[in-house]
Amino acid sequence: MLSKTEYLLLDKKIAPKSKEGRTLLLAFLVGGLICTVGQGVSDLFKLAVPGADQKLLGEITSSVMIFLGAALTGFGLYDRIGKYAGAGSIVPITGFANSVVSPAMEYRSEGMIFGVMCKMFVVAGPIIVSGVSSSIVVGLIYWLVGVLK
Amino acid sequence: MLGVYLRVFFVGGIVCLIGQLLINLTKMTSAKILVTFLLLGVVLEAVGIFDTIREFAQAGITVPITGFGSTLAKGAIEGVKEDGIVGALTGGMKSAAAGLSAAIFFGFLVSLIFKARTKV
Amino acid sequence: MNGGEQTILFENKPRVLSGYSIVGPKEAMGPLDPYFHKRLRKDDFGQKSYEKAECKLHMSAISGAIIAAGLTPKDIDVNIGGDLLNQIITSSFSARELDIAFVGMYSACSTFAQALIVGATLIDGGYVCRAACSTSSHFSTAERQYRYPLELGTQMTPTSQWTVTGAGCTLLGKEGSNIFVESATVGKVVDFGISDANNMGAAMAPAAAKTVEQHLKDTGREVDYYDYIVTGDLGIYGSRLFLELLESEGIHAAKNHKDCGEMIYDKRQRCPQGGSGAGCSSVVFNSYFLHHMRAGGIKRMLLVPTGALLSKLSSLQGETIPGIANAVSFAVEETC
Numbered sequence: 001m002l003s004k005t006e007y008l009l010l011d012k013k014i015a016p017k018s019k020e021g022r023t024l025l026l027a028f029l030v031g032g033l034i035c036t037v038g039q040g041v042s043d044l045f046k047l048a049v050p051g052a053d054q055k056l057l058g059e060i061t062s063s064v065m066i067f068l069g070a071a072l073t074g075f076g077l078y079d080r081i082g083k084y085a086g087a088g089s090i091v092p093i094t095g096f097a098n099s100v101v102s103p104a105m106e107y108r109s110e111g112m113i114f115g116v117m118c119k120m121f122v123v124a125g126p127i128i129v130s131g132v133s134s135s136i137v138v139g140l141i142y143w144l145v146g147v148l149k
Numbered sequence: 150m151l152g153v154y155l156r157v158f159f160v161g162g163i164v165c166l167i168g169q170l171l172i173n174l175t176k177m178t179s180a181k182i183l184v185t186f187l188l189l190g191v192v193l194e195a196v197g198i199f200d201t202i203r204e205f206a207q208a209g210i211t212v213p214i215t216g217f218g219s220t221l222a223k224g225a226i227e228g229v230k231e232d233g234i235v236g237a238l239t240g241g242m243k244s245a246a247a248g249l250s251a252a253i254f255f256g257f258l259v260s261l262i263f264k265a266r267t268k269v
Numbered sequence: 270m271n272g273g274e275q276t277i278l279f280e281n282k283p284r285v286l287s288g289y290s291i292v293g294p295k296e297a298m299g300p301l302d303p304y305f306h307k308r309l310r311k312d313d314f315g316q317k318s319y320e321k322a323e324c325k326l327h328m329s330a331i332s333g334a335i336i337a338a339g340l341t342p343k344d345i346d347v348n349i350g351g352d353l354l355n356q357i358i359t360s361s362f363s364a365r366e367l368d369i370a371f372v373g374m375y376s377a378c379s380t381f382a383q384a385l386i387v388g389a390t391l392i393d394g395g396y397v398c399r400a401a402c403s404t405s406s407h408f409s410t411a412e413r414q415y416r417y418p419l420e421l422g423t424q425m426t427p428t429s430q431w432t433v434t435g436a437g438c439t440l441l442g443k444e445g446s447n448i449f450v451e452s453a454t455v456g457k458v459v460d461f462g463i464s465d466a467n468n469m470g471a472a473m474a475p476a477a478a479k480t481v482e483q484h485l486k487d488t489g490r491e492v493d494y495y496d497y498i499v500t501g502d503l504g505i506y507g508s509r510l511f512l513e514l515l516e517s518e519g520i521h522a523a524k525n526h527k528d529c530g531e532m533i534y535d536k537r538q539r540c541p542q543g544g545s546g547a548g549c550s551s552v553v554f555n556s557y558f559l560h561h562m563r564a565g566g567i568k569r570m571l572l573v574p575t576g577a578l579l580s581k582l583s584s585l586q587g588e589t590i591p592g593i594a595n596a597v598s599f600a601v602e603e604t605c
Contacts, residue, residue, distance in 0.1 A: 016427040031165020032158035038212035059247035070255035074263040082422020087168030104260035106418035109318040139225030139237025
């Protein structure tokens with residue numbers, strides 16, 4: 001029989017690959033579309049709330065997008081989009097919402113506390129931890145640079 | 150106006166396309182992809198390039214999770230400007246509060262209403 | 270062992286009294302639909318959780334097989350069952366309801382063969398009269414245990430397989446049928462270093478090839494001796510590797526090889542490499558193959574369910590995936 005190394009080489013050689021072109025195109029289209037929707041939301045609020053600053057607009061837009069992602073997940077549509085779009089629906093902030101909402105829904109059967117609340121961040125946890133930690137590091141570096149100057 | 154939307158679509162699409170390329174090449178899971186792009190956003194903000202890209206691409210770069218990263222980093226930097234070293238701790242979370250709270254609250258709400266369904 | 274290095278020869282021919290298969294809606298849309306005994310319209314089976322649904326599936330398969338043989342639970346000496354969930358809760362919780370002596374089994378998707386081997390051995394030795402060998406799996410319980418939440422928008426990788434929602438039960442007994450368990454080869458755990466949990470076919474193919482090779486060696490048979498050599502859930506790609514591995518040993522099995530995982534879904538059903546799961550081989554054997562053995566189309570077959578012995582923790586710790594395959598051979602007694 002083939003040796004382990006030979007077998008792993010064979011696997012590498014003949015394993016079915018993803019259809020590169022198709023997945024990339026779908027990710028591009030869906031990702032672009034989601035961002036365009038975000039721009040639309042932002043522009044609408046710019047009209048509705050004249051004089052709103054960049055920060056407020058950003059906050060409103062991301063909240064609305066997160067709401068949309070959460071709602072689509074609730075209706076069971078987001079994972080269907082994801083099946084085709086791949087990174088196109090993972091990378092936008094709606095994908096972050098999906099990664100928070102989907103475990104919350106999934107673990108509902110284990111109860112409110114130990115199911116929903118405990119498991120809500122099983123997928124998105126790393127995003128919060130790495131994001132917050134790295135931002136603190138950035139802040140500290142900025143502070144250090146200021147002190148040294 | 151239309152030009153802006155074209156730029157948003159194009160840049161947003163490219164960001165996601167890079168993500169898909171990473172998935173195809175490295176079999177990264179969605180959590181790893183999100184973390185990668187988030188950190189990318191933090192770094193771009195920290196070195197000061199993010200604002201330039203945003204000028205050009207607007208939602209094309211802020212709607213992807215890179216935007217969330219930049220919000221965090223920008224918050225920390227501004228926090229330091231206002232409150233000194235304590236701001237490094239509080240600034241990031243403060244500026245990302247809207248997104249985080251929305252995710253937690255809507256996640257909780259949705260889990261009360263809907264049940265996870267099997268896919269066919 | 271009495272039949273060579275790893276093979277048991279059953280001298281008293283334990284009989285296959287009946288078989289029962291129950292599947293979810295997706296499986297019922299596949300090409301084997303006409304052979305299944307029962308199909309669910311919704312895969313929650315009217316239960317509050319998918320774990321409860323799988324348990325009900327498992328129980329239904331056992332009682333279905335008992336009824337199909339014209340017996341009652343009292344006539345069954347032992348239920349030998351297994352599934353994929355942690356602490357095999359599906360089989361033990363269904364045994365809680367059944368009031369039959371219970372032996373729990375686990376060897377991932379190869380559990381069905383393990384149950385058959387233990388059942389046939391007990392009957393062959395004269396220790397029990399009838400044994401119900403059952404396994405089950407459920408897409409939605411396996412998915413959350415091994416992978417991601419259902420609603421998370423992830424893509425299936427091209428080598429991944431879809432866990433079969435279904436349960437199957439084979440009732441073995443001392444007498445009362447012309448189909449019997451003829452021999453069995455207990456597999457060794459084989460690891461060729463595959464570490465991608467979404468490439469289970471490749472992880473299990475070496476185990477399957479080794480077990481089949483050993484079986485043929487122990488029994489002194491050629492591949493042609495069997496009408497079919499049926500692997501459990503290698504999937505399309507895993508089957509290809511399995512055949513390549515046998516080919517490198519000079520065994521040409523491509524002609525009479527079938528794979529339950531490959532058979533159960535249609536290409537259009539978007540399961541890249543086919544089905545998998547402890548229920549996969551058991552629903553396909555108890556429906557399609559048992560039917561054809563009864564109808565006379567198949568005289569001798571070797572069933573080789575394959576299992577990938579990984580857990581979420583072992584994958585995260587960077588372990589490679591060990592595989593196992595157990596072979597059970599069935600034959601139809603010639604009546605003259």
